[in-house]
Amino acid sequence: MRNGTKIEKEARPRGRPRGFITSEVLERVRDVFLTKGFAAASLDELSAAAGLNRPSLYAAFGDKEQLYISTLKHIGQKSVEAMDAILSGPEPIEQRLGRLYKGAIDIYTKPPNRPGCIIVATATVESPSHPRIGAAANEILASFEKAFERGFASSDLKPAPSPAERASMAGAILYAIGIRARLGVPAAELRTFTKSMIPVICR
């Protein structure tokens, strides 16, 4: 882990400095991708939302597919962190799951778009035409289920079903929420759905 580079003076790069912050741009274009999906999101909309001109977007992120994948990975990482923060709590696993699902429902049904989950609701469709998008989405979903698995591992549930099996089921519930929210199912209905599912998963 030795760091041999000089860090004095923060090593400001040579040319004109960027007028934007990468994470902020990704979070702005996310809104467009989340609403329109990858295919229907135009570069005009994306650059307008980002506050960057088209060539700046290209120089910083590459083409539309690369920009979309960067957005997916950024959101995926932040989502896993949020999931871990909830799932590593001290309460019983039932309560941790309840908080997680409630938070997800709030995000997924947020007005005015009811966007659902960007992975299951917008990335999945592109998988056959854009295999790299599919691979990135698959990895993120796998990391979601790993987070669930860590949560179930730190609980006093019976060893069967295994934490991994419970995690798959918890993921399926989350994906169902992400889909049905986008299709218009009211938040209250989604909440009662999760409330009835949690005891089944945690039996």
Next chain:
Amino acid sequence: MRNGTKIEKEARPRGRPRGFITSEVLERVRDVFLTKGFAAASLDELSAAAGLNRPSLYAAFGDKEQLYISTLKHIGQKSVEAMDAILSGPEPIEQRLGRLYKGAIDIYTKPPNRPGCIIVATATVESPSHPRIGAAANEILASFEKAFERGFASSDLKPAPSPAERASMAGAILYAIGIRARLGVPAAELRTFTKSMIPVICR
């Protein structure tokens, strides 16, 4: 149920007869929509797959959105029929579910595309921009869960969780398969997933 119209001579309509069958066209354009999604499917591809010229498609089905919705409803109806055929069988509900999921996995992972489910994998993304697509998809998913509910109602499972609750969970499993298949998860892994979920749903 009285049928007062004259059916003699089959009432051949006036002008030039159509050179296609509606259901066949819908099943051909389905392949394009299923692979590319709604937004990325071009009318050139759709009319080529249908074997119809563009104006014929428009005259018969309206614009691209209407054609897509007609395709969704056609597949949704046939899917519900297939689900009912399996779920109304005489075996225990666990076996019926197993057969249903096995059939779904075969379809969802079919080479070369691993298309997944057209509803959850291609319709969901369009919901914010095309509310009629979202409404149609939501209705179809609701009819899927009604079919599950009928299956659970004709079983000797305990009354709690209710057939409706079990149906929601069975639907969530089906949607998860439809997503993960499209994202590249191997069929064998999906089968072990369902095998571990069925006892949980039917506990």
Next chain:
DNA sequence: GGATAATTATGCGGAACGGTACAAAAATAG
């Protein structure tokens, strides 16, 4: 200050898009 390097802004260009106008073709009605 001058040279260099990176980013920003303007604008374009070829291709693909969804949708339609129009005329030829194929059937029935009388």
Next chain:
DNA sequence: CTATTTTTGTACCGTTCCGCATAATTATCC
């Protein structure tokens, strides 16, 4: 056979699309 009705085939129109070429701007290096 003539008139009518519907479908089919060709060709096109205006728009939007993605990506880039080019030049102006803003910083550091010497």
